[in-house]
Amino acid sequence: MADQFTVTPWEVVGSIDYDKLTRQFGTSRISIELKERMKKDFGELHPMLRRDFFFSHRDLDLVLKDHEQGKGFFLYTGRKPSKGMHIGHLVPLVFTKWLQNHFKTNLYIEITDDEGFLHKKERQWDEVQAAAYDNILDIIALGFDPNRTFIFKNTEYVRNVYPLLLKAAKRVTGSTMKAIFGFDDSTNVGISMYPVYQTIPTFFEKKRCLIPCAIDQDNYWRLQRDIAEGLGYNKTAAIHSKFLPPLTGVTGKMSSSAAAETAILLTDDERTVKNKVNKYAFSGGRATLEEHRKLGGDTSIDVPYQWLSILFEPDDAKLRQIHDDYRSGKMLSGEMKMLLIEKITAFLKTHRENKKKAESQIEIFMKSGKLAKEMWTRTYE
Ligand code: TYM
Numbered sequence: 001m002a003d004q005f006t007v008t009p010w011e012v013v014g015s016i017d018y019d020k021l022t023r024q025f026g027t028s029r030i031s032i033e034l035k036e037r038m039k040k041d042f043g044e045l046h047p048m049l050r051r052d053f054f055f056s057h058r059d060l061d062l063v064l065k066d067h068e069q070g071k072g073f074f075l076y077t078g079r080k081p082s083k084g085m086h087i088g089h090l091v092p093l094v095f096t097k098w099l100q101n102h103f104k105t106n107l108y109i110e111i112t113d114d115e116g117f118l119h120k121k122e123r124q125w126d127e128v129q130a131a132a133y134d135n136i137l138d139i140i141a142l143g144f145d146p147n148r149t150f151i152f153k154n155t156e157y158v159r160n161v162y163p164l165l166l167k168a169a170k171r172v173t174g175s176t177m178k179a180i181f182g183f184d185d186s187t188n189v190g191i192s193m194y195p196v197y198q199t200i201p202t203f204f205e206k207k208r209c210l211i212p213c214a215i216d217q218d219n220y221w222r223l224q225r226d227i228a229e230g231l232g233y234n235k236t237a238a239i240h241s242k243f244l245p246p247l248t249g250v251t252g253k254m255s256s257s258a259a260a261e262t263a264i265l266l267t268d269d270e271r272t273v274k275n276k277v278n279k280y281a282f283s284g285g286r287a288t289l290e291e292h293r294k295l296g297g298d299t300s301i302d303v304p305y306q307w308l309s310i311l312f313e314p315d316d317a318k319l320r321q322i323h324d325d326y327r328s329g330k331m332l333s334g335e336m337k338m339l340l341i342e343k344i345t346a347f348l349k350t351h352r353e354n355k356k357k358a359e360s361q362i363e364i365f366m367k368s369g370k371l372a373k374e375m376w377t378r379t380y381e
Contacts, residue, residue, distance in 0.1 A: 005251075008182065009216050010119075012243055012253040018055055018215075025218050027056045027240065037064055042102040047314045048095050048241065056215060058225070059237035063210045067103065073208045073237075075099055076201045078110035079139065080119070081132035086263040087344070088214075088244035088254035090311060093142050095241070096212045100145055106371055108201045109139060109151040114158075115198070118190040133362075138266050140361050141354035147370035154197055157375075161200050164231075164380035168203075169196045171227045180219050199224035202236040203380065214253070215240040244310055249282040250301050266355075270345050277304065277341050284326075285333025296329040297336070304340040312343035 005014030022029055039045055048054050063073050077096050100107050116128045132153055177183050183192050198220045202209040225235040243253030246262035254263045261280050264273060284302030286292035299305045313319045325331035366372055
């Protein structure tokens with residue numbers, strides 16, 4: 001059926017009805033009033049907020065209240081290491097960076113090497129560790145504040161949090177895990193326990209935590225909100241994005257499996273980007289030039305246009321012009337693709353340079369920077 005879709009932390013398929021999803025998950029749409037309030041707090045809104053790509057939340061109003069009352073809050077996001085990050089993974093990270101810049105808050109980035117290892121039967125430990133290192137470089141290359149950001153691997157930082165992890169785990173039964181995550185008797189017991197660890201960074205400070213992520217991660221925050229107050233902490237807040245669609249069409253999400261045809265990886269060179277976009281990008285253009293000039297293209301299903309609007313064209317006036325030119329038939333599908341190729345290529349060139357520099361910064365983010373240093377002295381009971 002056309003309106004059938006699935007969104008879990010492991011699977012996103014189908015044509016997603018985001019309104020229906022917020023109702024199913026029990027989250028709230030980001031209202032116009034909330035956006036106005038954020039605008040007052042920090043001036044111009046990020047394009048992903050202006051354009052409703054970040055569309056849903058839990059307790060964002062309470063985060064703003066804490067901010068307005070001078071109590072502050074902190075940010076938390078994460079990444080499950082795998083070979084080659086794709087541009088969809090940039091969505092929560094670039095948005096988080098923008099929030100950190102505006103609010104000057106601490107940020108914790110969890111690298112779930114445990115999850116990466118446990119999740120796939122065939123994954124070897126060394127492979128996951130190599131991917132973690134490479135992903136961390138990609139994350140640092142995006143330019144977070146080195147004194148206010150702590151990046152940590154779960155298997156390393158566990159020594160500081162193990163007592164708290166156990167206290168949290170003791171509050172969660174197998175039936176809760178089944179209900180929230182759909183685990184069954186064939187799930188390995190490592191992955192059955194893992195979700196508890198993903199809640200732990202929300203307890204790193206007594207302030208309220210705000211988590212930017214795509215909506216597929218919300219199951220974890222439901223679990224956190226079940227146990228937080230019993231442990232003496234706040235229920236976490238979250239701000240959810242939609243999914244950057246795969247190259248091949250506006251349904252589902254870009255994902256690392258089938259990356260050769262559907263995703264742009266941060267390691268793709270200029271030629272690969274050009275080939276992938278030209279060959280696989282689903283276009284809203286018409287079948288013939290004549291028809292296109294007459295009827296115009298459909299931006300709502302045109303993947304290159306969608307990617308420009310989500311990630312690569314922050315200027316509203318320019319985006320509007322592209323939209324109008326395409327809709328009127330003045331701009332052709334090949335021209336839209338070319339525009340996207342140029343934008344991605346320019347982004348990836350800078351990213352590669354920044355990633356090289358990141359090698360010398362890894363120590364700062366993970367061990368010696370102001371926040372990182374402090375985190376290694378902390379334990380959590
Ligand atoms: P992972 O590594 O699968 O994904 C990392 C983040 O990227 C988001 N994401 C996307 N966003 C937009 N469009 C897409 N096509 C797309 N694909 C992935 C995910 O929602 C996620 O925010 N278990 C987590 C790792 C994690 C985490 C966290 C994520 C640990 N702690 C806290 C967010 C916040 C995972 O497997 O993410």
